[in-house]
Amino acid sequence: MLKYIKSCLLIALLPVMFTGCKHDELTVPDTGESYRHAGDFVKNNYDLQLFNAALEYTGLAADMNGEGPFTLLAPNNAAFNELGITRASDFQRLNKDSLKQAMQYHILNRRLPVNEIPSNGVDVRYLNLAGKEVYLTFATSPNNLFVNGSFAVKKNVVLANGILYVMDKVMKYIPGTVQQFLAAQPEYSVYVVALKQSGLWEQLSGAGPFTVFAPDNAALERQGITMETLPAYNSDKYVTARLFGMYILPGRSLFLTDFQALYAIYGTASLQAKIANDNFIYRLTATKNTYMLAPTEYSFAYINPENPALGSLGTVYGNTSRKNDNLTNNGIVHYLPDLVIKPKEALKK
Structure with a gap:
């Protein structure tokens, strides 16, 4: 450690x-x-x-x-x-x-x-x-x-x-792109290969901005995804935009405290939008207790538009402050401790 x-x-x-x-x-x-x-x-x-x-x-x-x-x-x-x-x-x-x-x-x-x-x-x-x-x-x-x-x-x-x-x-400011940041972190090595395999990698060297909630190797392994099993999670069998791409928010540059500020200014501490190249919807929420000076707590969930009455599903929570808010030249990277959408929900019908 x-x-x-x-x-x-x-x-x-x-x-x-x-x-x-x-x-x-x-x-x-x-x-x-x-x-x-x-x-x-x-x-x-x-x-x-x-x-x-x-x-x-x-x-x-x-x-x-x-x-x-x-x-x-x-x-x-x-x-x-x-x-x-x-x-x-x-x-x-x-x-x-x-x-x-x-x-x-x-x-x-x-x-x-x-x-x-x-x-x-x-x-x-x-x-x-x-x-x-x-x-x-x-x-x-x-x-x-x-x-x-x-x-x-x-x-x-x-x-x-x-x-x-x-x-x-x-x-934290890290010179270089989001792509370079992820590639330099050993704990994200499986996710990097997953993005490459899914055709989602090259965009991260572009102008951006991007906000990425990156699942580390332990998070992926928890769902059975390792470097050895990764080839099976390909676009022939899975909606890879849903399985791996939902954690890339193009056109957005979001620090976790931005949600707390937006709540104070606009009355909402959440962001909801369609996953790029998919019909599923992601929902992000973050709050900070400014009185107790606790780390910002965030949640990442999804909504299935075919069953909207079920509300937010697959919610993942986090507050690991030292791993979040990594500012690069073209975006911000946060750590995600688990997958929001598990492989079975990303299987093609």
């Missing part, structure tokens, strides 16, 4: 956890205070000690005390804890340049207070120090800010040279 997590960190350019001495608890300064610069503020707050360690190791801490302006989307300690690595020496094992780019992804080269973020705009894009885009969604009722699938547990902390938001997840 440790080896798997470390490989994911390197691929996704994610930082790892650091433990240090206790600092003051995070507080939002009064308007009458003499504000500290970003680097000093992060250094002197216990809840941000892991983020501070990453900044110091990569040389960005000193930059954060510069003129700026900056907006820091700072993952808290719990966000780093989610990655499962607990020793300061773990930083030394990562490529410093890659880690620096990952940290730059959490910093905007501008001052962006809440009142300048478009109200109820979904995935509004801003450039970060890495030269890439982050996606901000600000739902004004009840004033929740989401960034790339992470949630701002504290907003609008005023600094001498910028603004700081405390986030509950480390954001």
Whole structure:
């Protein structure tokens, strides 16, 4: 498990956890205070000690005390804890340049207070120090800010040279396409071959966007699909768009927290649409408890149009936060722990 997590960190350019001495608890300064610069503020707050360690190791801490302006989307300690690595020496094992780019992804080269973020705009894009885009969604009722699938547990902390938001997840950006991401992950190797066998693979190198809920090898094996048995699950016997293709949502770029924002803005936390090249319908729902700061929980189900009265069928649930919201250049990949439509439901009549 440790080896798997470390490989994911390197691929996704994610930082790892650091433990240090206790600092003051995070507080939002009064308007009458003499504000500290970003680097000093992060250094002197216990809840941000892991983020501070990453900044110091990569040389960005000193930059954060510069003129700026900056907006820091700072993952808290719990966000780093989610990655499962607990020793300061773990930083030394990562490529410093890659880690620096990952940290730059959490910093905007501008001052962006809440009142300048478009109200109820979904995935509004801003450039970060890495030269890439982050996606901000600000739902004004009840004033929740989401960034790339992470949630701002504290907003609008005023600094001498910028603004700081405390986030509950480390954001993940993986250079390349959805196709390249899936091909690089050993746990998706059977699904990759299944997509190739079904003629569904090449599209994932295109412009997109795509949202993919990828079943891993264990999920497929649970339904009897392995590398050895895969040739039997071909288009002669099965509706492969239903069996393997339903997890590819073309033309959509969806972080899991987008559903929570859409619920706040439009009153619905679900998406329902026809499976590409099939008459079955998929239904996606996701919710996040922003008070308990729990990971976003999602469900993926299908509806058989020949028996609509049966409602949602084959529902699969998930909340494995560290495996979701993997942003690539042409889409987003999430992990799915089981097949929604089992092989027998995808058999051709």
